[in-house]
Amino acid sequence: MRVVVVGGVAAGLSAASRARRLDASLEITVLEKGRRISYAACGLPYLIEGQVASVDALTVYKPEKFERERNIRIRTGAEVVSLQHPRRELVLANGERVKYDRLVWTSGAREVKPSEYADDPRAFVLHTDADAEKLQGYLRDRNPKTAAVLGGGYIGLEMATALRARGLKVSLYQETTDLLGREDAFLTGALLSHLERCRIETHLNTRAPARLDADLILTATGLKPNVTLAAEAGIELGRTGAIRTTETLETNLHGVYAAGDCAETTHVVSGRPIWLPLGTTANKMGRIAGANVTGRRERFPGIAGTSLVRVGGLAVGLTGFSELQARREGFSPVVARISAPGKARYFWGRQVQVELTADRSSRRLVGGSVLGDEGVAGRVNVIATALTMRMTVDDFAQLDLSYAPPYATAMDPLLIAAQQLLHLLD
Numbered sequence: 001m002r003v004v005v006v007g008g009v010a011a012g013l014s015a016a017s018r019a020r021r022l023d024a025s026l027e028i029t030v031l032e033k034g035r036r037i038s039y040a041a042c043g044l045p046y047l048i049e050g051q052v053a054s055v056d057a058l059t060v061y062k063p064e065k066f067e068r069e070r071n072i073r074i075r076t077g078a079e080v081v082s083l084q085h086p087r088r089e090l091v092l093a094n095g096e097r098v099k100y101d102r103l104v105w106t107s108g109a110r111e112v113k114p115s116e117y118a119d120d121p122r123a124f125v126l127h128t129d130a131d132a133e134k135l136q137g138y139l140r141d142r143n144p145k146t147a148a149v150l151g152g153g154y155i156g157l158e159m160a161t162a163l164r165a166r167g168l169k170v171s172l173y174q175e176t177t178d179l180l181g182r183e184d185a186f187l188t189g190a191l192l193s194h195l196e197r198c199r200i201e202t203h204l205n206t207r208a209p210a211r212l213d214a215d216l217i218l219t220a221t222g223l224k225p226n227v228t229l230a231a232e233a234g235i236e237l238g239r240t241g242a243i244r245t246t247e248t249l250e251t252n253l254h255g256v257y258a259a260g261d262c263a264e265t266t267h268v269v270s271g272r273p274i275w276l277p278l279g280t281t282a283n284k285m286g287r288i289a290g291a292n293v294t295g296r297r298e299r300f301p302g303i304a305g306t307s308l309v310r311v312g313g314l315a316v317g318l319t320g321f322s323e324l325q326a327r328r329e330g331f332s333p334v335v336a337r338i339s340a341p342g343k344a345r346y347f348w349g350r351q352v353q354v355e356l357t358a359d360r361s362s363r364r365l366v367g368g369s370v371l372g373d374e375g376v377a378g379r380v381n382v383i384a385t386a387l388t389m390r391m392t393v394d395d396f397a398q399l400d401l402s403y404a405p406p407y408a409t410a411m412d413p414l415l416i417a418a419q420q421l422l423h424l425l426d
């Protein structure tokens, strides 16, 4: 049986590898239009900051490794321009036709560059390895002193602090009143204070001026699922605009699966469709799609909307909904916000801020955030687990969390927040 995977990064390679692990007899081909496969786009801001030497250092596997060790044929520079499902055929840009029996579509997302900067030689996006190399070249050759970053999502924030760390004077513009798209005034307030400490001038609720006076402009104003070809071929899109799939990640075209940034999934808290293009989700969806092309029927359960971002030394972990988002989803949110040391004071424990949101009537946790300089990932992951298991605050407050003075406190900040939430619910 011929399995073809379109896209050779997180979702695509996870799918191809899982399919191979489960079935040695498959003929597996990955078609990737770019010249690299398997690079970690998540590391690109750190490359720009200077903490990572080159894009090659972000490349997890070279094509030869897949071919030699996994017997997966990798074709780079192979752009699919048409999908003709009735004939089980893909057409490549060079006119070649590639046949498949089962197909995994992982075409990713695309960056939307505002039209006013389309031809501005100072303007860059950061979405692919090629974008990063272009930007690196500009930083090296032109030595810009000032930068304007457009967009206060995680890429905008990571890039603002990366450029600042390189010594540029940075202004950040965000059209809405929120940062990180969380619609959380407390979180935005904490981030604003931190950005000020990093000496990044931040303009919220502000469209960047038409004539920006900056040597470098980085636009990070939004992503869209890259689904034009799929839609032209008759693959149904969901209401988020990304590809709609069943729980087994099959599209409406029989034998065609979709995974990663091009596909929507279900929010485990609300049960509604969500499109949140993240690498961790792409890898997990890819594994499921890869299993199912071999004939299995594994389910992808959805996501809690968990993300983690570093903003100039501050780690921010988010999961589920903020208070405002929870209300919009139909919950009656009750919120506890606390600040407590993340480890014993005599081990220089610094403050960790925790926000926990629960639904008043069901007492279920529906969201949370953690901010601090260490121990953030572990704590937000505990909240994400609780959301996935539909835990009530009552159960969450009884969790047996670990303690040793160099790493944690006897009463973890998560449990302190849960206690406060219980008081508010009483």
Ligand SMILES: Cc1cc2nc3c(=O)[nH]c(=O)nc-3n(C[C@H](O)[C@H](O)[C@H](O)COP(=O)(O)OP(=O)(O)OC[C@H]3O[C@@H](n4cnc5c(N)ncnc54)[C@H](O)[C@@H]3O)c2cc1C
Binding pocket: 006, 007, 008, 009, 010, 011, 012, 031, 032, 033, 034, 040, 041, 042, 043, 044, 045, 078, 079, 080, 081, 106, 107, 108, 109, 126, 127, 128, 155, 226, 229, 259, 260, 261, 262, 277, 278, 279, 280, 281, 282, 308
């Ligand atoms: C700067 C940056 C920082 C990030 N940081 C994080 C992070 O910290 N944590 C996190 O979880 N996520 C992060 N992400 C997101 C993460 O990188 C993506 O979610 C992930 O790469 C998605 O994987 P994918 O395989 O679905 O899509 P992609 O990685 O976009 O891969 C899709 C591939 O398909 C190829 N393709 C598209 N159309 C065709 C075609 N017609 N023919 C052939 N090939 C085609 C593309 O060339 C591309 O290589 C970050 C992304 C960026 C850009």
